[in-house]
Amino acid sequence: MTDATVIVPGGRRFIGKYRVDGVLGEGAMGVVYEGHDPDIERPVAIKTVHPHLIEAAGGQEWLARFAREARAAGRALHPNLVTVFDFLQEGRIPYLVMEKVRSTTLEDRLAARPPLTLAEIHAILRQVLAGLDCIHRAGIVHRDLKPANVMLTEGGGVKLTDFGIARLTAMDATGAGMVGTPSYMAPEQFAGGDVDPRADVYACGVLAYELVAGRKPYQGGGVEALFAAVRKGDVAPPTSWLETPPEGAEALDRAILKALSVDPDDRFPDAAALAEALAGALPAADRAGLSDTFAPRRRPGRGPEGTMLGRLSSHTMLEVERQLVARMGPMGRIIARRAAAGAADAEQMIAAVLSELSAAGEAQSMRESMLRLLADAAAPPATxxxxxxxxxxxxxxxxxxxxxxxxxxxxxxxxxxxxxxxxxxxxxxxxxxxxxxxxxxxxxxxxxxx
Known part of the structure; x- marks a missing residue:
């Protein structure tokens, strides 16, 4: 790599040949930048990892491993995978250049809208499993399959992201050697041992369970309690949580519980086998039907800079979230941020929040609390x-x-x-x-x- 990263005050910013146009997202592990490829004239997403995490994970050895797995991920091409275009390293900071997808995540979809239909669940799982089948054939194990890594595109498609490099980028504080998100980890993954594609089959079983039942198979109690429950493997059938079990409930439960088997040898041997079992238990999947369901909804001409979400301090936003969570449970945080993102002033934000409350007395109390919290943000922002x-x-x-x-x-x-x-x-x-x-x-x- 001969290109130097050029950050010129008041001018263009570059990572290698790629122009940096902004920040698409930020997480505990790193930042995803919005970029532009000048050779092909296309938008890209550029992902990197925080330097202090690289040093903590082993420095140069970690970087070499990142490069190997990033290149392996780049060779996995499939409609249900986010394409990896390039890998760069500036000093001791690695950058992964990927396809920029206009999408929302399955995690956001589950939090913001009514439950999915069984046909929609099948359409999502079929595409997830098709993507997994591709990377498994390339010798890659995802290791961190979860709703946040399942992208729902405007065209009704599903794309997996962070495959192959999860061992490098998902360095959660879940214990030495463990990589992944605890709720979706197979028992052998919890133990920090070697994993094969059947660990992804297990994670897809957790995902399928969550989509059908509206909850994860194991909940609460912290990581140690979760580990104990996963190793025990005692879980209720997913359709038992539904008021009216669907037609074919027994076959659906059987397929999902087999994927969740504690012993990898008792699971489906691969993603294709799980897909076949689900096809026999769920309604026909129509990918085209997902287009209207998952396209991100945005108000034209309004970005975070012109909304309360862009104007409120992190402390004030956190206090609003706490107020709503206390009254409405976990959905309170989502409602608070959605209201802030769609409001140009404090009154609009308060009105959006109050529309979610049914009791008049509760609404009045919430209005008074929010007026106090948002007093500093009521005036227009400084020029x-x-x-x-x-x-x-x-x-x-x-x-x-x-x-x-x-x-x-x-x-x-x-x-x-x-x-x-x-x-x-x-x-x-x-x-x-x-x-x-x-x-x-x-x-x-x-x-x-x-």
């Missing part, structure tokens, strides 16, 4: 000129230096964009902290920023 004038350039540079280890080379760009909307240096610091997903890193940034 870019006023905000920029209020924060000295040297302060912006200092904050960018503190932020860079957490978000990578786009730190200065992010600082300048958020400074244009921040009413004070403190408000800017809080907005930047909100871009750091890890709670420990966020606290360290706030402490160092002062």
């Amino acid at each position: 870019p000129a006023a905000a920029a004038a209020a924060i000295p350039p040297e302060e912006l540079a200092r904050l960018a230096d503190l932020l860079r280890p957490h978000v990578g080379p786009i730190a200065l760009v992010m600082v300048r964009r958020k400074a244009a909307r921040a009413a004070s240096s403190r408000a800017l610091t809080e907005a930047l902290a909100d871009a750091i997903p890890d709670a420990t890193d966020r606290a360290r940034f706030l402490r160092d920023a002062g």
Whole structure:
């Protein structure tokens, strides 16, 4: 790799030959940038990993392993996989260049809309299993199949992401040697041992169970209790949670519970076998029918910058979420963020939240609480000129230096964009902290920023 990453203040930003246009998403492990390929003139997504995690995982040895598995993932081509285009390394920071997909995640779909029909469940699982079959034939085990890694495209398709590199990028604090998300991990994966495609069959069984029953097979009690329950393997049939079991419930339960077998030898031998069993138990799957169901809904001309979600500090947003979670349960967080993302001012946000409450007394109490919480955000945001004038350039540079280890080379760009909307240096610091997903890193940034 001979190209140097070029970040020019006030000019274009590059990772290798790829222009960086913004941030698509951020997580505990790293950042996904929106990029542009100048040779083919196409949009791309560029994923990287936080430097401190690389060092903690083994430094140079980790980077070499990342490169090998990234290239293996790039050779797996299938309509139900997010395509890996390129792999780069700038210094000790790796970048994975991938297909940019206009999509939402299955996780978001499950949280935001009514339950899926059995035909929709079949359409999703059939495509998930087709993608798994492709990577398994290429010698790759996903290791971290979960709703957040299942992309639902505008055209009604399903694409798996993060396959093959999960062992490198999913370094959850679940114990030495373990990789994956605990609720979806096979017993042998929990033990930190070697896994084969049957671990993905197990994870798909958990996913199928969740889609059918509306809950995971094992819940609550922390990681140790979950591990004990998974090893025991005592789980109720998924259709037993439904008020009215569907036609073919016994065959459906049998297929899903077989996929969830504790002993890998008792599971389906591969993804194709599980797909065949589900096909005999679920209604016919029509991929085209997913198009309207999963296309992301966005209000034209409105982005986060012009909404309450873009204006509220991380502390205020968290308090609103806590208020709603206390009244409505886990859905409260989703309702709070959805209301903030669709509201141009505090009144609109409050009205959107209150529309989800049925009791008049509860609505009035919530309105008073939210009015107090949103008082600082009721006024229009500061103009870019006023905000920029209020924060000295040297302060912006200092904050960018503190932020860079957490978000990578786009730190200065992010600082300048958020400074244009921040009413004070403190408000800017809080907005930047909100871009750091890890709670420990966020606290360290706030402490160092002062």
